[in-house]
Amino acid sequence: MTEIAAVLHALGDPVRLEMVGRLADRGEPQPCGALYDDIAKSTASYHFRLLREAGLIEQYAEGGRTLNLLARAEADRRAPGVLESVLAARSARAARTDGGQ
Amino acid sequence: MTEIAAVLHALGDPVRLEMVGRLADRGEPQPCGALYDDIAKSTASYHFRLLREAGLIEQYAEGGRTLNLLARAEADRRAPGVLESVLAARSARAARTDGGQ
Numbered sequence: 285m286t287e288i289a290a291v292l293h294a295l296g297d298p299v300r301l302e303m304v305g306r307l308a309d310r311g312e313p314q315p316c317g318a319l320y321d322d323i324a325k326s327t328a329s330y331h332f333r334l335l336r337e338a339g340l341i342e343q344y345a346e347g348g349r350t351l352n353l354l355a356r357a358e359a360d361r362r363a364p365g366v367l368e369s370v371l372a373a374r375s376a377r378a379a380r381t382d383g384g385q
Numbered sequence: 386m387t388e389i390a391a392v393l394h395a396l397g398d399p400v401r402l403e404m405v406g407r408l409a410d411r412g413e414p415q416p417c418g419a420l421y422d423d424i425a426k427s428t429a430s431y432h433f434r435l436l437r438e439a440g441l442i443e444q445y446a447e448g449g450r451t452l453n454l455l456a457r458a459e460a461d462r463r464a465p466g467v468l469e470s471v472l473a474a475r476s477a478r479a480a481r482t483d484g485g486q
Contacts, residue, residue: 288474289399296394298387364477369470373389376465 291363294338295370299323300331304340304354308371313344313351340367392464395439396471400424401432405441405455409472414445414452441468 295301303319310318320328332352335341339358343350359367396402404420411419421429433453436442440459444451460468 286399288471288478289397289402291397292393292402292471293397296390296392296397298390301390301393363471363474365470366467366474369466370389370393370464373464373467377389 288363288366290338291340291359291366294334294340295367297331299327300335301370301374303331303335303352304367305371305374307341307352307354313346313353315349315351319352338362389464389467391439392441392460392467395435395441396468398432400428401436402471402475404432404436404453405468406472406475408442408453408455414447414454416450416452420453439463 295304299320306319307314316328316332320331323331332341332343336343339355339362341352342355342358343352345351354367356367396405400421407420408415417429417433421432424432433442433444437444440456440463442453443456443459444453446452455468457468
């Protein structure tokens, strides 16, 4: 139970949900800076760490920068089906409100 | 986006996930005390309030006690499909680990 709650907790923040949503939208590894706006780098690092610990993203170094990718399999192991449903809800809401609310 | 994050945040705590899970398992309105163990009543009240504000439960008075029910329609309006997928993940995990981990 606690593992599912940890995944939900990680997704249950607007900044982190946006990070995960952008990774899903773009479909390929992204540098950290592409995944957030208007927050300090140290704040972003905290959010990335939380996402990593919840099994939602993986990070690796390439050419001197950190790339992020969605850890769909690991997320699905911890909370089967949840990440996909959250991404679908996000898309549905974005479509309905023409860009989010 | 923030409404989906609020639903996820409300579900992203082991105590609240258990409350919602028991409501789903039992399929009918439940008194507050049936939905948690081993926490203070004031702590439980805080968790119930957060679930209510996220649109996940409704509460009403009957015969001098408060009954809780799952607000499936409202949850679905705020985060389409998410509550159902979380409940399914919870059941899947409970089955796999024979009682949750």
